[in-house]
Amino acid sequence: MRATSRLAFTLASIGLGACGDNRYETPPYFAWTDPPSAVGAYSIDGLDPSDAAMLEKIDLAAELNEVVLFYGHNPPIGVSYETIDALLGRAKTLGLSALSFAELASGPPRAGICLSFDDTEVDAWYALEPILARHGAHVSFFVTRYAQFTDNERAKLHALYANHHSIEAHGVNHAYANEYIPQYGLQAYIDYEVLPSIQILRDDGFAPVAYAHPGGAHTRELNDALAEHIEFVRGISGRPK
Numbered sequence: 001m002r003a004t005s006r007l008a009f010t011l012a013s014i015g016l017g018a019c020g021d022n023r024y025e026t027p028p029y030f031a032w033t034d035p036p037s038a039v040g041a042y043s044i045d046g047l048d049p050s051d052a053a054m055l056e057k058i059d060l061a062a063e064l065n066e067v068v069l070f071y072g073h074n075p076p077i078g079v080s081y082e083t084i085d086a087l088l089g090r091a092k093t094l095g096l097s098a099l100s101f102a103e104l105a106s107g108p109p110r111a112g113i114c115l116s117f118d119d120t121e122v123d124a125w126y127a128l129e130p131i132l133a134r135h136g137a138h139v140s141f142f143v144t145r146y147a148q149f150t151d152n153e154r155a156k157l158h159a160l161y162a163n164h165h166s167i168e169a170h171g172v173n174h175a176y177a178n179e180y181i182p183q184y185g186l187q188a189y190i191d192y193e194v195l196p197s198i199q200i201l202r203d204d205g206f207a208p209v210a211y212a213h214p215g216g217a218h219t220r221e222l223n224d225a226l227a228e229h230i231e232f233v234r235g236i237s238g239r240p241k
């Protein structure tokens with residue numbers, strides 16, 4: 001029964017991965033009994049707060065005692081406050097925790113949702129904190145172009161980190177693996193795009209455990225190679241259906 005959500009997702013996704021970058025390959029579920037190192041995440045950008053498919057995925061996670069993953073951008077422009085509130089509210093009603101990637105790494109095992117926000121919009125993330133706090137939610141922020149962050153943006157990121165949210169890596173320049181690797185090679189992508197984006201966060205006092213592929217673009221070879229460097233890689237899985 002435990003493999004049901006992942007198997008069903010994989011079967012439903014066959015055909016979507018044919019674009020060559022495998023961005024739909026990894027299911028957006030995390031099972032504690034057989035923890036995957038590569039996960040996907042459902043997009044909640046632009047979804048209505050009452051989106052039935054989104055809410056059903058949370059019910060399924062409760063039923064299977066798994067974690068279902070979601071991600072969005074730049075609230076409230078990419079994803080509305082109402083939708084974030086509805087997602088976290090549904091989880092809370094079912095007794096599910098909203099877990100950061102650090103908590104996927106550490107446990108303890110429990111059913112939950114794992115919500116992340118990607119890219120650079122620290123002010124928007126910081127403004128979200130009252131909603132997150134009201135739900136007792138821990139989320140993850142996948143940061144790209146950290147070298148360009150201002151002192152003020154870095155301070156806000158540290159404040160979020162102090163409130164038990166995860167600060168995770170999302171590339172030096174948000175370069176897409178499916179464009180970069182054919183041109184410069186896998187090793188160059190890892191050495192210049194991935195690893196420095198993890199290291200700059202470690203150097204600034206964060207403890208990243210995950211890397212999210214920019215644009216979701218990745219290959220199996222990239223995931224295999226990154227397993228030596230970071231506990232989890234996160235792709236994208238389209239909208240909940």
Ligand SMILES: [Zn+2]
Binds near residue numbers: 118144170174214215
């Ligand atoms: Zn991104």
